Amino acid sequence: MSILIITEHDNQSLKPVTLSLVTAAQQIGGDIDLLVAGENAQPAAEAAASIAGVRKVIHADNAAYAHQLAENVSKLVVELAEGYTHILAPGTTTGKNLAPRVAALLGVNQLSDIIAVEAADTFKRPIYAGNAIATVKSADAVKVITVRGTAFDAAEASGGSATVEACDSVHQHADVSFVGEELAKSDRPELTAASVVISGGRGMGNGENFDMLNKVADKLGAAVGASRAAVDAGFVPNDMQVGQTGKMVAPELYIAVGISGAIQHLAGMKDSKIIVAINKDEEAPIFQVADYGLVADLFEAVPELESRL
């Protein structure tokens, strides 16, 4: 068997999720190659080559791949696909955007967001907002899979010495172009990689009040997340949404503040190791999944929490 992993990176460094994909690939078994498609992505390719257990890094460098547009990268992957039994991409917005195009061009179905490898052709994946776990078996010649990063431990980022092979193929779809992006800047850890996450919901009342959470986050080295209601109300940007249709997190500690605990929110955080809920309504469903529940007004509890940490 041999596995191609489509890496996620910003041309400079690899996203941590790549390391979880390597672990998933090791569980499938076989040779593991990584694709780094980008522009001036030499540093990312070097980082990929030093991951333990990687055989080869394919580095395609061209302006066409600068923003990893799905139209372009999918064709590159299809061109490289020959000989691979599995193609893995992260279950991030980049991976979800790209991998189904690869699958369709190869004429196969995709297995989305797997959380466990049962066998080389059999995987587990959550459905219905995580209220059921399906075991699915693929008979397709090549298995195109997206992987939920939080379900797999990170592989060693160093110790490997894979060869880096340049790939000159250029695929540029004429009818799509990148206009711009607004990326959130933060000194805090990334939500999906943080070991502590503190999230606020509609109960926060407004965006300024999230400063209370930021202060706690700074003391705990935590990332700050939010419910959909808080994002829709404009308190915080969309990239902070945790849940079925936002980000999936599974930190050591998740603190939900002013969040009721709708199934769509629980889908994104109920695999956290320890869950704390602070809510003034003792009937709030979030308490059914919380290890430690505190029935309190958040405007008193959160500042006190900060001062006691």
Add this chain to the structure above:
Amino acid sequence: MKVLVAVKRVIDYNVKVRVKSDRSDVDLANVKMALNPFCEIAVEEAVRLKEAGTAEEVVVVSIGSKSCQEQLRTALALGADRAIQVDAQDQLDSLSVARILQKVAEEESADLILLGKQAIDSDNNQTGQMLAALMDRPQATFASEVVVEGDALKVTREIDGGLQTLSLKLPAIVTTDLRLNEPRYASLPNIMKAKRKPLDVKTPDELGAQLAGGVELLSVEPPAERQAGIKVGSVEELVDKLRNEAKVVA
């Protein structure tokens, strides 16, 4: 321009699904069904384009058993002009759905094809991307804003790091995210009117679509239940538990 919207019948988002006791699948007997929320957003966007005079016609399509006609009528009540049911089993695999949608899109010469980013039953998040690949057309997934500029679209997408804007030449495929718009409620007169709007039934064979398959559902199990936790009486007690019992805080 002509807009095609793909809509799926799914479990109502308020219902917590249960696994059948024989673990063969989830239990959908007597469960409330609805239009997938992301598809509702897609229909709303199409109808707004029509109201703005940008779109001439909005066609909705659903692939599934006869029961999905209920959701097609809902879409018609929200303002779509015409509906197509492609008769097939429910929960058809995504590649088959994408191949059928491709045939419909070609037959209709659709300029813009709108889909939800995700069906909340399968949680697949892949059909729109597959369709775009099969048609070799540009895609903008997870759209939170769509602006028509002549024969092109400017689309803002919600990505993990923030927002990204792409420009796409039509025909193009767009999948909707939650913040694209807030769907309206269908009024009673519009629900009545929807009953008289055309609804065609076709088969994959008639459309010349080849079905895929390849993935087999072996079993379905409930997720690991979390142990019920405790309520703490104060912030002080909470911090003590986190430090000394759970040991997740230094």
